[in-house]
Amino acid sequence: MTNKMIHINYSPQHDDLVNLFMKDNREKYIICNEQLRDLVVNIDMENKEETINKIIELILIILKNKNLKEYIWSNYRNLNDEEKDKVYLEAKYLLDKKEPFIINTIYNKLVEIIDTGESLNIDGFFRFRMRDFMVYISIISDIALEEYLIKRDKNQFINTLKYFIESQDSKIDLLIIHIMEDGNFKFYDQNRIEIKDNNTEKMISMIIKEDLNYEDFLISTLINLCPKKIEIIDDLRDEISEEIIENIKIIFENNVKVTFKQ
Known part of the structure; x- marks a missing residue:
């Protein structure tokens, strides 16, 4: 059996994890004094x-x-x-x-x-x-x-945004947000009737004109409608829709229900 001593010059007296490592391995791998200085690694070349x-x-x-x-x-x-x-x-x-x-x-x-x-x-x-x-x-x-x-x-x-919405009067009891496979959104009320009002149409025009993304559109709609509860139908099911859903949950907490396309 051939051994080789490798000297390690390091003073880890202030590093808790290093100290723990040294104490766990000192008998088999490392030779050092009680202050964990003058370290020597005993290498069995086999x-x-x-x-x-x-x-x-x-x-x-x-x-x-x-x-x-x-x-x-x-x-x-x-x-x-x-x-x-x-x-x-x-x-x-x-x-x-x-x-x-x-x-x-x-x-x-x-x-x-x-x-x-x-x-x-x-x-x-x-x-x-x-x-x-x-x-x-x-x-x-x-x-x-x-x-x-x-x-x-x-x-x-x-x-x-959460504070603002909570301070406003709700304009709709239930907002259904349908995240489409192409990444677009559709909005419905509790009767499953698609929501298309002047404000929404203006938002869409602004998004197209300003080259904004549809998440901005979603946030604007939430501010405009201030719903009591939200149901999300996620047909996209990717990282983008997951992030959007998590953000909505942060704002509306337990008032969010999520369903997925079968």
């Missing part, structure tokens, strides 16, 4: 893959729970801590989706280090061998920030 996978696990913990957080907290200073947390969760989700690619890249770099017998300095590993990933973190974080701001603005709009 089981090299298993140990490399553990090192990858450690690096991913540091990447997601330290480097990503540090970037967001250092660069988005105009956000408060709660907003930074939301951006971080969004960025972490995006990073998780790319994990197979990240793991493969880390694996190749680790094999190169182990085969050449070099020491593994975690900080140096990120600074030099993972330099592209540090740029990647900034890109993912910026995308996450944009997604967060879009969701925040949308939620503010929906909450404002």
Whole structure:
């Protein structure tokens, strides 16, 4: 049996997840003192893959729970801590989706280090061998920030719309919204009679003239009619109709019933 010692220079005393990882794996994979410093990975070359996978696990913990957080907290200073947390969760989700690619890249770099017998300095590993990933973190974080701001603005709009509708007198007891397969909408009252009034026709003309989408038309109709209850017939059944339905549910809560085309 051939063993190889790989020295890991890293001081994770303030990283709870890293500490937990070290304690769970120190006897089999990692040699270190009680302060979790002066780390050494004991690699059984006959089981090299298993140990490399553990090192990858450690690096991913540091990447997601330290480097990503540090970037967001250092660069988005105009956000408060709660907003930074939301951006971080969004960025972490995006990073998780790319994990197979990240793991493969880390694996190749680790094999190169182990085969050449070099020491593994975690900080140096990120600074030099993972330099592209540090740029990647900034890109993912910026995308996450944009997604967060879009969701925040949308939620503010929906909450404002909800408050407005709740403050108005209802003009119709039941509004039936039929989402057609082509993405258009039709509206019916409780007697299944299609609603076509002057205001609706004006809205349609405005949407065509201003090149707006039909979701804008739907929102305008809800504002105009302020129904007590809504029934949605969804023939489209895709991500767009699902999002529209969820938004309507946020506004009207338990007063929404959804049915689907058989």
